[in-house]
Amino acid sequence: MAIFPAKYFTYSTKYPESGTRVQLGRSYQFDTPPEAPDQRIFVLNLQGMKYFLDISNDIDRVYDPTRNLAFLEDFYNTHKRATAFTLEHPVYGDVVCKFNRPLEIPEGIQGGDGQVPSFEMELIEQP
Numbered sequence: 001m002a003i004f005p006a007k008y009f010t011y012s013t014k015y016p017e018s019g020t021r022v023q024l025g026r027s028y029q030f031d032t033p034p035e036a037p038d039q040r041i042f043v044l045n046l047q048g049m050k051y052f053l054d055i056s057n058d059i060d061r062v063y064d065p066t067r068n069l070a071f072l073e074d075f076y077n078t079h080k081r082a083t084a085f086t087l088e089h090p091v092y093g094d095v096v097c098k099f100n101r102p103l104e105i106p107e108g109i110q111g112g113d114g115q116v117p118s119f120e121m122e123l124i125e126q127p
Helices: 069-079
Strands: 009-014 020-023 029-032 041-046 085-089 093-099 119-125
Touching: 069 093
Parallel strands: none
Antiparallel strands: 009 041, 020 029, 041 119, 085 093, 093 119
16 A cells, blocks of 8 residues: 655644534533544644756656655645555554545746645555
């Protein structure tokens, strides 16, 4: 299974509503546990991503995959939202994920030599 290439990011974790809660009268409620594992959503804030050029001034799609936006774009186009891959999560270890939303590449930084500002990407865990 392929490994998510970007390594320079901060993240947040969203847990879904799990189980069932029924509100009864007089401030009573009845809660049931979930029937399946939680499917967490990881929101990654990617930083320092840029397009690199090779010596002939073409987009270099292999140099430094951890920061290479062309490499990430190829990775996304290979997997889209259908194929799972491994995220090496700094807290939870290796987590099997898929893209939760389509990739959105921001406009480049003027004079940034191919660099883009930080941007978010959502991955969804595949329990």
